[in-house]
Amino acid sequence: MRDMADPATRPAARPAVGAVPKIRMRGVRKAFGAKQVLDGVDLDVAAGHSMVVLGGSGSGKSVTIKCILGMIEPDAGLIEIDGKDVLRMSRGEREALGDRIGMLFQNGALFDSLPVWENVCFKLLAQNRISRTQARDKAAEVLAQVGLDGSVGDLSPAELSGGMQKRVALARAIAAQPDIIFFDEPTTGLDPIMGAVIDGLIVDCVKRLGATAISITHDMASARRIGDDAAMLYRGKIVWTGPAGTLGHTGNAMVDQFANGEREGPIRMELRR
Amino acid sequence: MDSYLLDPLAALGRAAFAVCRTVGGVALFALDALSHLVRPPFYGRLFWRAFVEIAWFSLPVVALTAVFTGMVLALQSYTGFARFNAQSAIASVVVISLTRELGPVLAALMVSGRIGASFAAEIGTMRVTDQIDALSTLSTNPMKYLVTPRLLAAVIALPLLVLVADILGVMGGWLIGTYKLGFVSAAYLHSTFDVLQVQDVVSGLVKAAVFGFVIALMGTWCGYTSKGGAQGVGGATTTAVVASSILILALDYVLTEAFFAR
Numbered sequence: 001m002r003d004m005a006d007p008a009t010r011p012a013a014r015p016a017v018g019a020v021p022k023i024r025m026r027g028v029r030k031a032f033g034a035k036q037v038l039d040g041v042d043l044d045v046a047a048g049h050s051m052v053v054l055g056g057s058g059s060g061k062s063v064t065i066k067c068i069l070g071m072i073e074p075d076a077g078l079i080e081i082d083g084k085d086v087l088r089m090s091r092g093e094r095e096a097l098g099d100r101i102g103m104l105f106q107n108g109a110l111f112d113s114l115p116v117w118e119n120v121c122f123k124l125l126a127q128n129r130i131s132r133t134q135a136r137d138k139a140a141e142v143l144a145q146v147g148l149d150g151s152v153g154d155l156s157p158a159e160l161s162g163g164m165q166k167r168v169a170l171a172r173a174i175a176a177q178p179d180i181i182f183f184d185e186p187t188t189g190l191d192p193i194m195g196a197v198i199d200g201l202i203v204d205c206v207k208r209l210g211a212t213a214i215s216i217t218h219d220m221a222s223a224r225r226i227g228d229d230a231a232m233l234y235r236g237k238i239v240w241t242g243p244a245g246t247l248g249h250t251g252n253a254m255v256d257q258f259a260n261g262e263r264e265g266p267i268r269m270e271l272r273r
Numbered sequence: 274m275d276s277y278l279l280d281p282l283a284a285l286g287r288a289a290f291a292v293c294r295t296v297g298g299v300a301l302f303a304l305d306a307l308s309h310l311v312r313p314p315f316y317g318r319l320f321w322r323a324f325v326e327i328a329w330f331s332l333p334v335v336a337l338t339a340v341f342t343g344m345v346l347a348l349q350s351y352t353g354f355a356r357f358n359a360q361s362a363i364a365s366v367v368v369i370s371l372t373r374e375l376g377p378v379l380a381a382l383m384v385s386g387r388i389g390a391s392f393a394a395e396i397g398t399m400r401v402t403d404q405i406d407a408l409s410t411l412s413t414n415p416m417k418y419l420v421t422p423r424l425l426a427a428v429i430a431l432p433l434l435v436l437v438a439d440i441l442g443v444m445g446g447w448l449i450g451t452y453k454l455g456f457v458s459a460a461y462l463h464s465t466f467d468v469l470q471v472q473d474v475v476s477g478l479v480k481a482a483v484f485g486f487v488i489a490l491m492g493t494w495c496g497y498t499s500k501g502g503a504q505g506v507g508g509a510t511t512t513a514v515v516a517s518s519i520l521i522l523a524l525d526y527v528l529t530e531a532f533f534a535r
Contacts, residue, residue, distance in 0.1 A: 069409070071406055098410065101410060102410070103410040107402060109402060109403035109404050111404055111407070122411050122413070123411040126314075126411060172411075
């Protein structure tokens with residue numbers, strides 16, 4: 001197994017010398033019972049960059065994101081956003097940080113008891129930044145940014161197709177203009193064309209907002225489209241970082257095996273026979 | 274040989290720890306939810322929605338339960354008391370039984386089946402579909418948003434439902450007493466109000482508030498901690514109804530002791 005010291009790896013996600021990375025993880029560990037999910041994750045995400053975290057099912061990608069978001073408390077390690085240790089923040093600081101973060105969940109996680117417009121403007125309403133009347137107009141504006149007609153706002157999430165739900169979820173993630181956005185498997189369950197459409201929207205939205213993005217996926221086409229940089233998580237560690245465009249021919253046997261979907265290679269699937 | 278002795282003890286110990294962990298978890302959950310009663314922001318719209326769901330939409334089932342219970346109580350009391358020529362006590366038995374015990378307990382059991390299950394299913398589904406995590410990322414505390422309004426609504430709604438149940442239950446007894454058992458209406462009502470004391474009604478309303486808290490607490494807690502997809506949500510719903518029903522009956526005894534034991 002190669003590690004970060006391997007000459008084949010290129011820490012392309014590292015910010016310029018002296019610059020503070022937007023998101024910095026050092027030695028983050030998390031176990032659930034006897035299972036060590038994260039075993040010392042080190043990751044830097046430069047401001048304004050889009051980082052894609054790759055890894056097999058159960059490799060700890062979602063746990064990594066949830067640790068950064070504060071939904072899961074790591075057992076050890078350091079997580080910094082803009083140079084501030086998020087694990088030592090007060091409740092107020094944490095809430096203020098949360099106001100700057102957006103998240104697109106794998107299955108959308110839209111609130112099915114609320115109409116689409118209220119879903120989209122949920123954060124703005126929660127923060128009392130706009131009235132309910134203004135929220136309808138704002139929702140129409142944001143829905144237009146993700147290619148949906150304003151009339152969709154009055155529908156219930158259950159009335160939408162999978163692709164439309166993803167777009168609404170994207171609209172909800174960007175409505176409050178966050179400067180950090182997380183995307184959890186943004187194209188899972190979508191056909192390839194709709195996946196490409198969602199990826200395009202993600203790239204547009206992130207660029208327009210100038211946001212820093214972390215996406216987790218095992219869809220290689222999606223990873224190449226939405227990522228500036230990529231990192232590979234394997235057995236609880238980041239084993240490679242580099243430009244997302246090189247995925248498939250990085251020179252790192254593990255990453256190339258994963259990106260090309262090959263059965264043979266250093267990664268062994270733990271299958272019961 | 275050792276394992277034959279130790280295995281049952283170990284199992285007992287594990288079960289005891291699990292019970293302690295659950296009780297502690299529910300207590301901390303309740304304290305967290307209650308702490309949001311005095312910490313803004315407040316979700317009045319959600320409180321009102323939960324209140325309408327509990328108070329208004331539970332009214333038919335609670336009303337029917339109360340009326341039929343009053344009717345059955347009058348009939349059964351008559352059958353029993355006629356043996357001792359004590360039929361005149363029927364009105365007082367009906368009103369005291371209903372206001373002190375049957376009104377709050379039966380209304381709570383009905384609401385537990387309706388609302389406790391609904392809370393557990395709705396919040397459980399939100400849990401397994403990441404909607405609760407989504408709330409956290411949208412600058413909203415899930416406890417404050419999902420749990421506290423429901424707890425408050427149930428604590429206020431249950432006494433109102435029980436008040437209606439008391440009235441309708443007495444009316445059910447009066448209907449049977451006057452139209453089937455041959456009581457004079459005025460005499461039946463006089464008997465009813467003659468024996469009724471404020472403490473009877475108040476104790477029933479206090480019980481109702483406690484039962485409302487228990488129903489909402491178990492419903493929200495079971496939903497909030499559910500895991501494992503559809504099966505987990507189904508299990509949470511069942512647990513919410515069973516646990517709240519048992520707690521209602523157990524707390525009924527405790528509160529009755531507190532109010533009426535000499």
